[in-house]
Amino acid sequence: MGTSVLYEVKTERGVFCMLLLLYLCCSGGKCELQESQPAQPSNRPTVKPFNNEPQAFPEEERASLPVFTMDYPRIQVPFEFTLWILLASFAKIGFHIYHKITIWIPESCLLIVIGLIVGGIMHTVKEEPPTALSSNAFFLYMLPPIVLDSGYFMPTRPFFENCGTVLWYAVVGTLWNSIGIGLSLFAICQFEVFGLQDINLAENLLFAAIISAVDPVAALNVFEDMGVNEQIYIVIFGEGLFNDAVTVALYSMFSFLADMPVVESTDVFLGVARFFVVAFGGVFFGLVFGFVAAFTTRFTHNVRQIEPLFIFMYSYLAYLVAECFAISSVLAIITCAITMKYYVEENVSQRSCTTIRHVVKMLATVSETLIFFFLGVITVTVEHEWNWAYILFTLVFAFFWRIIGILVLTQIINPFRTIQFKYKDQFGLAYGGLRGAICFALAFTLPDSINRKDLFVTGSIAIIICTVFIQGISIRPIVEYMNIRKTNKDKQTINVEVHTRVMEHIICGVEDLCGQWSHYYWKDKFKKFNDRVLRRILVRDHRAESSIVSLYKKLELQNAIDLLDTPIGDLSAAPSIISLQDEKKEASRPKKKFMAAEVRNMHDILSKNMYKIRQKTMAYTNKYNLPDESRTREILIRRHASIRRTVRAGSFRDPPERNIPRSQKYYSLQPGGDLEAAFALRRRSHGSGSGDVDHLSAHVQFAGASARSSSRSLVPMRRLNTIEEIKNPAEQPAVSVHPPPRSNGEDALNKTGPGSLGGSSLRGRRGPVPAPRRSSSDWVEEDANDSEDTGERVDPPQLPPPRGWVPENQDHVENGAGNALIRQSPHRSMRF
């Protein structure tokens, strides 16, 4: 900003090399991050074309041909930069070897500590701090990846559903903080004792704006482990994202004001106007570049290898252009990422999609690691102006205004929210208000015209370190303590725990059913517009199956296979245990006394393993990992499999004249009267059957045993569930005991199993595999359909009911066709 031209040019070039190096690192993949060898040679050729400095090379050559030369200054900047990155990455590896560390101490703390150590070493040997830090490199090269990452991985749907709350906290909260802190600090400056009279109001406000951006990663991590409602996540996440933008806007406004000698009332209005220009201008540029990027990827299918590049270049371009007009570049890049993501991921190939995601994550991780690392280094190496009063008051006010702000803002927003913030959540929000990278970067870009710049830098560093260390480390114990106290007081029973979670799911489900979250009028409008206009323009073949959809399919299939593989291993053990339990129950059921430890263990299992409501978006919120959707997939597959199972069992069991409505069948609920009959029938058949099975052959025994158990646990319901689903090989022979369905069942098994099956035990093992696989692939389509972000799916041709539950014939055909993956569904076009 205010540095001399020559200096600017020099750093600019150096930094450009660094960026190039960064990209090199990405394309080089992980090996480069772990081994230092490949990184260094790769520098030289890259840097060469950009280095225009006159070299001593020709003269030397004339003198005598050097056999060995060394030209360190030429590679110094990128070389050092590479080493910095490597060092930081090694540190990261180190933290994760001792995984426990990062649970209790946030990663940022550790990075700062290492930075402090390195800085200390550098200070003692009188080394200059790395050149990359001394300019606005932060803004041009380190911030964009971080913001791009948050924007790209932002869970769009929940974000827009909670848009109001997020913006409320981000915009109003940040304004509140900066104005509150600024005014109170200005008041402090009026006391002559502290010797701070030369700091005027605008400068105070500027400083306050710098330190008001909170970065609630620590709170996020803690909450994640404790399984808080997802709504709170998205609010925290969104707040962290958007208050960066607000802070940057405020910062540019206040730094304008601080530069002015006299501030008039019109300037204040202009300032407010500028605030809006900055914000909406950013959104506008983001939208433009986002759409252009999406449009470009429409034509990249012949140049797959450079496809991912467009994403980065366009988002970076959006950032730079916004920066050029001094409008909110953070908002621009976020909007750009959100806009293009949906279309781009449909256009690009699956691999490109994976590449994009990984590279975005990697760049962001590297940048953030470096920022905290440098923060440590800078703290030691830079000259400080220490003023006890100012810095202490800053700390106090920052904490005070944050807490008041959260309390007040929450009271105002709570009545408008479906799920309200409890005091515990509010405390987490308030206490989790750490200051992070943005604060540090902004402090460094302060114009030199501010005469107490050093004080401001020191103050910012102080508040970052204090919040990161004190609050970051203590938030987990405190919140956990609050939690523990709460549960101890309640003395929760297993019943309460299970039932309340069930109720949460019920509420959640009913809310989804009512479309509570969405302002669906607008969503509907947008969806139509999207389908009619945007998709036609931006997506290459808007009927084709998008890459993300097929990726999803593959994942589903993989997961289905995994799920099947695991339990089959101990299948032989499972039935005996269960039948034993059943025996016990049948006989006298001695009251089993549970030890306290056992009960605690149960609580533990429950709290860890019960599905949380709307697991889906939680997966996104972990800042350092790629989204993991395994649990959602698990639910999907299990549920779908169980539906299939019910269907199957039903079709075996029920005589055709039984007049059970289809819907009931499908959803595994049966009218009571019929059930009794079915139960009796089953029981009888089973009774005669077990004898049958026993003398059939020794091989069948396990099948028979588990048949007993499964039919027992069926009583008096239809089966719904999946653990049993997985050992369903057992069930099918059991059913086959019943004469009429027998042939049917055998038939199905024989056809499903690849090749003809010899022993019945073998049949038992092979039986299940095809069924769930088929079902999963079946499901995948629906799910993939759903996985796009459109909410209520328009299910094109009402998928004909019979397909679900009279599948026997169809199943055979499908299986005959063999591979479930290949099976296309011509009649169901992908629509969103």
Next chain:
Amino acid sequence: MGSNSSSMNNIPNAEQLVQETGFSAAHILRLYERFQFLDKDDTGQLRPEDFGAVRELAMNPIGDRIISAFFSPGQETLDFASFVRVLAHFRPADSNRTRDGAQPEPANSSMGKLKFAFQLYDQDRDGKISRAELLQVLRAMLGMQVTEEQLQSIAERAIQEADFDQDDAISFDEFRKSLEKVNIDHKMSIRFLS
């Protein structure tokens, strides 16, 4: 689908529904829009598949139980009135509202809410949650990592806790007692948008 076509006049028995369920006219209107949205083939009746099309519901581990709770035994379609009547369970209990008529027990009382929850467990509708029924719900609710034995012992424990008359099942009364300390009204209410 027709946000313009829906006004109070088009809804069958709207007045009566307002009276009966305690929803305001705006609520009813909004729910009707939603109903129409779910009703893809415009028959005025929802089928379970229509519910299945809501994608979040597919992510819900007990999603199909919730869906089936909307359909009374033997019915395979659901008209708007029944839809609203079921949803009325989730209305916050009337405290500030004046209109609370002479109904003996509105659906949105804690008792009504509890009954709804109970019904999700009690699939055979014999008024008791048997061990097997409890186990089914537990299986649906818990991740794959939990072993069958763990499930068994959790179910055992849960039944022991609640089962006062020693019949190895949880009756509705026992269910209610075991949840005495939970604020049902808070847990089972939705702030319906209007």
